[in-house]
Amino acid sequence: MADRLLEVKDLSTHFFTYAGVVRAVNGVSFTLDHGETLGIVGESGSGKTVTALSIMRLVADPPGKIVAGSIALKGRDLLALKEDEMRAVRGNDMAMIFQDPMTSLNPVLRIGTQIAEAIQLHQGKSKKEAWRLAADLLDQVGIADAQKRVRQYPFELSGGMRQRVMIAMAISCNPDILIADEPTTALDVTIQAQIIDVMREMQTQYHSGVILITHDLGVVAKVADKVMVMYGGRTVEYGPVDEVYYNPHHPYTWGLLGSLPRLDLSDKTRLTPIDGQPPNLLTMSAGCPFAGRCPYELPACRDTWPQLEIVGLEHGCHCLLPSSERVSDRDKLPRFTVGVA
Amino acid sequence: MVSAEVATKKPLSPWSDVWRRLKRNRLAVVGLVIISVFLIVGSAETVANIAGVNLAPYEPNAVNYKLSPLGYGSSPSWSHPFGTDYLGRDIFSRALVATRISLLVGIIAMAIALGIGLVLGPVSGYYGGVVDAVIMRLADIFFSFPYILFVLLLVFVLGPGFVSVFIAIGLLNWATYARLVRGSVLSVKTMEYVEAARAQGASDLRIIFRHVLPNTMAPVYVAAAMGIGGAIVTEAGLSFLGLGIQAPDASWGKMIADYQSYFLTGRWWMLTFPSLLLVITVFGFISLGNGLRDATDPKLKE
Numbered sequence: 001m002a003d004r005l006l007e008v009k010d011l012s013t014h015f016f017t018y019a020g021v022v023r024a025v026n027g028v029s030f031t032l033d034h035g036e037t038l039g040i041v042g043e044s045g046s047g048k049t050v051t052a053l054s055i056m057r058l059v060a061d062p063p064g065k066i067v068a069g070s071i072a073l074k075g076r077d078l079l080a081l082k083e084d085e086m087r088a089v090r091g092n093d094m095a096m097i098f099q100d101p102m103t104s105l106n107p108v109l110r111i112g113t114q115i116a117e118a119i120q121l122h123q124g125k126s127k128k129e130a131w132r133l134a135a136d137l138l139d140q141v142g143i144a145d146a147q148k149r150v151r152q153y154p155f156e157l158s159g160g161m162r163q164r165v166m167i168a169m170a171i172s173c174n175p176d177i178l179i180a181d182e183p184t185t186a187l188d189v190t191i192q193a194q195i196i197d198v199m200r201e202m203q204t205q206y207h208s209g210v211i212l213i214t215h216d217l218g219v220v221a222k223v224a225d226k227v228m229v230m231y232g233g234r235t236v237e238y239g240p241v242d243e244v245y246y247n248p249h250h251p252y253t254w255g256l257l258g259s260l261p262r263l264d265l266s267d268k269t270r271l272t273p274i275d276g277q278p279p280n281l282l283t284m285s286a287g288c289p290f291a292g293r294c295p296y297e298l299p300a301c302r303d304t305w306p307q308l309e310i311v312g313l314e315h316g317c318h319c320l321l322p323s324s325e326r327v328s329d330r331d332k333l334p335r336f337t338v339g340v341a
Numbered sequence: 342m343v344s345a346e347v348a349t350k351k352p353l354s355p356w357s358d359v360w361r362r363l364k365r366n367r368l369a370v371v372g373l374v375i376i377s378v379f380l381i382v383g384s385a386e387t388v389a390n391i392a393g394v395n396l397a398p399y400e401p402n403a404v405n406y407k408l409s410p411l412g413y414g415s416s417p418s419w420s421h422p423f424g425t426d427y428l429g430r431d432i433f434s435r436a437l438v439a440t441r442i443s444l445l446v447g448i449i450a451m452a453i454a455l456g457i458g459l460v461l462g463p464v465s466g467y468y469g470g471v472v473d474a475v476i477m478r479l480a481d482i483f484f485s486f487p488y489i490l491f492v493l494l495l496v497f498v499l500g501p502g503f504v505s506v507f508i509a510i511g512l513l514n515w516a517t518y519a520r521l522v523r524g525s526v527l528s529v530k531t532m533e534y535v536e537a538a539r540a541q542g543a544s545d546l547r548i549i550f551r552h553v554l555p556n557t558m559a560p561v562y563v564a565a566a567m568g569i570g571g572a573i574v575t576e577a578g579l580s581f582l583g584l585g586i587q588a589p590d591a592s593w594g595k596m597i598a599d600y601q602s603y604f605l606t607g608r609w610w611m612l613t614f615p616s617l618l619l620v621i622t623v624f625g626f627i628s629l630g631n632g633l634r635d636a637t638d639p640k641l642k643e
Contacts, residue, residue, distance in 0.1 A: 100533060
């Protein structure tokens with residue numbers, strides 16, 4: 001059997017701080033193929049970004065450490081690579097787009113220098129050739145007057161343009177995997193749509209696998225093939241987008257979908273929040289991290305982390321609640337007429 | 342597509358902004374002019390010196406007892422605008438040659454200090470931990486020596502002369518720049534663009550010197566401008582104490598040392614002119630440094 005493009009198994013990344021061990025990512029598994037988009041959703045502190053950084057092996061050590069699991073890129077175990085081998089993978093086989101385009105470009109270097117850097121580094125192109133490619137890339141991500149822009153400094157560009165530059169940097173070496181960590185969070189809504197479109201175009205053109213980290217369930221619905229819902233460092237639900245959105249099995253996913261504003265309801269309807277606070281990652285029990293907030297909590301939830309239960313086609317969920325009860329409970333929820341947000 | 346904004350101007354560099362604000366600061370412009378004049382004179386002198394040509398009106402070391410009838414020199418005149426010294430040497434010619442030596446000492450000493458400081462400082466701040474502790478304790482040691490005593494000791498060990506002077510001054514000043522840069526590196530290394538560079542596969546060295554260091558340089562330019570002034574003064578001090586430039590060569594400090602005893606006997610011109618040159622140059626470097634600090638301070642941006 002051919003190797004998957006990316007296969008992450010039981011990944012656990014912990015931070016060893018003075019206050020104690022923070023289990024930021026706890027046994028996360030997923031796969032990604034060429035041309036496929038995986039959305040990772042979850043609230044702040046649920047481990048989305050640390051998952052991405054772990055894949056790139058960019059978690060600061062100390063205090064962070066990947067304590068368990070495996071990450072295989074085309075069958076190659078990334079966790080076994082030496083740092084300089086890993087460096088050849090970063091930017092070349094996998095690239096990352098960061099959240100805030102205002103701070104992810106170096107203010108003292110020209111746009112062209114920053115894009116050309118990876119091209120020179122990984123493809124051994126001359127500086128002149130790399131700059132020419134940089135201008136081409138800017139053109140591809142929809143920046144007008146690329147020849148001029150490439151010689152400018154970041155402060156001369158708007159937020160949306162900078163994010164396009166970040167995308168150009170990320171795709172400069174035609175990576176197999178593109179990790180986008182909340183690429184639209186810092187942008188306003190009209191620009192968000194444009195950036196997402198640019199990313200999709202680039203994905204189609206280069207046939208890369210994309211990992212899209214976001215809070216925005218709408219964006220995931222639009223672009224992702226698969227979605228992984230994370231909570232408190234754990235995957236609570238994982239599956240094809242349609243499956244997870246139309247047939248969500250974990251109470252946290254219900255809460256997430258139920259808390260979205262909807263066009264088909266009156267604008268007087270109050271949003272349904274998920275009660276309670278996210279768990280303190282320092283004092284987490286061995287059980288389900290959602291236990292304290294879950295309205296369907298069972299006595300065993302606090303100290304048992306359930307096995308993955310297959311609830312549909314490639315659709316898995318970690319929940320102790322019996323599957324039949326789960327579906328009937330869900331459908332009783334007042335706000336919950338199933339549908340894509 | 343992003344609409345084509347007005348991108349017709351020549352691309353601005355971050356420096357054009359600094360330059361624009363520096364221009365408005367009169368004192369800084371005066372400093373810049375002073376430094377430019379001295380640098381031009383100094384470089385012309387250096388080139389002439391290498392070519393073996395004498396730019397000065399007289400041979401700077403030529404002794405002429407006719408011009409110093411009583412061993413007290415002769416006062417300024419049209420043919421000798423700064424007068425002559427106790428050996429009848431033309432002070433203007435000597436001061437001209439001294440410009441080269443004083444500026445060279447200042448600039449080379451600063452280059453040595455920056456060379457060491459800008460390698461050790463960023464490495465220290467970037468890696469932290471043991472590396473940081475070792476480098477910073479080393480810096481503490483250099484800071485804790487009484488400055489002039491340490492310079493004296495170094496020059497004494499290396500043997501008096503031009504080369505020892507700038508080596509000693511350079512070696513003693515690196516710690517200032519290392520600390521200055523280390524502090525900024527600590528904050529810059531956590532910036533997202535550093536993480537982004539790492540995600541592009543850049544190596545540590547590349548990140549330190551290409552991505553982090555340039556973002557910490559603003560205070561260094563300021564300190565370096567002032568530091569050159571300081572180095573020139575230190576050289577003058579060393580020469581005054583007899584450990585700097587050796588006779589018959591001239592630096593401003595050496596001239597001040599040689600001529601000071603004649604001042605109280607009314608032969609004011611010998612001491613005055615080299616002292617003035619020294620003061621004006623140092624003033625130039627310090628005003629430029631001050632101006633640079635204001636121009637690069639983002640809090641003062643209008």
